[in-house]
């Protein structure tokens with residue numbers, strides 16, 4: 422499988438999809454058995470302001486009232502703690518201070534130069550509460566990654582696609598300089614150089630071809646093999662949302678989603694988890710698992726999915742029951758996978774150890 426190039430994978434998809442799915446299922450089962458993992462988290466949208474304008478995004482907003490300030494953040498941390506969450510997922514628009522004077526003013530009042538510095542401060546707060554931050558900040562420089570490594574259990578940046586074509590006029594990323602795949606690959610690569618446990622993924626159905634999809638997965642696979650820092654790859658399906666430029670764009674077909682999962686499982690190294698958001702795959706969670714997925718990402722008992730607010734997460738218990746009926750078990754994990762704990766500083770590792778001592782989180786060594 423490792424010797425196959427993109428054309429070979431495309432050929433397999435077009436000529437023998439049954440074999441593709443069979444191989445992906447075997448590979449998942451060999452590595453993960455019947456365990457399907459998730460992380461219990463609180464989702465914190467630090468700000469909806471963003472310098473980009475992706476065609477499918479309903480998260481972005483000009484509204485400067487969308488910022489979450491330290492006092493409110495502390496309240497959220499308390500709620501998270503009281504509801505047994507372990508992960509604080511910080512998601513926000515990219516570098517809003519480059520576009521909005523209001524964002525600059527807010528940061529100045531908070532005494533930070535950049536939004537990334539502010540998020541780093543919030544991560545410090547989360548660590549004070551003995552919670553594990555996982556931040557998605559968009560493009561981040563090497564120096565910023567060095568700083569964030571000290572306050573985050575893991576970091577995330579979706580590659581989404583390696584196709585520069587999608588930045589052309591009329592395409593999904595035309596108004597999003599931060600979605601330049603070369604720059605995103607650079608951030609993921611720098612995280613690898615710094616041994617930062619990392620989450621990335623692809624977004625399918627935003628105008629890319631099958632070959633571009635395969636190429637995107639291969640780019641991630643190459644980075645994973647070179648740096649051994651990518652713990653999970655999300656296969657996220659485009660979800661058309663009202664009031665966005667792509668509101669009337671057709672969502673990807675079910676077979677596109679499932680075959681993308683199978684291809685990711687086959688192309689990526691064994692130890693990389695394939696993650697699907699269960700709220701985006703409500704009626705096909707088991708099918709996704711049978712095509713190679715083994716992780717359901719963050720599920721929150723206390724917050725909504727702010728990226729896809731129209732799609733609620735299934736209750737943990739219901740999901741667990743659904744998996745049980747199909748012969749799988751739902752197992753909680755932390756935002757850092759066991760094999761990457763060695764990358765963490767002492768302070769964060771101690772919090773990980775506390776959780777392990779107190780709770781039944783997945784500690785199986787991959």
Ligand code: SF4
Pocket residue numbers: 471472473474475478479480481513514515559597599
């Ligand atoms: S998807 Fe992310 S980068 Fe694109 S506009 Fe929305 S918040 Fe900004």
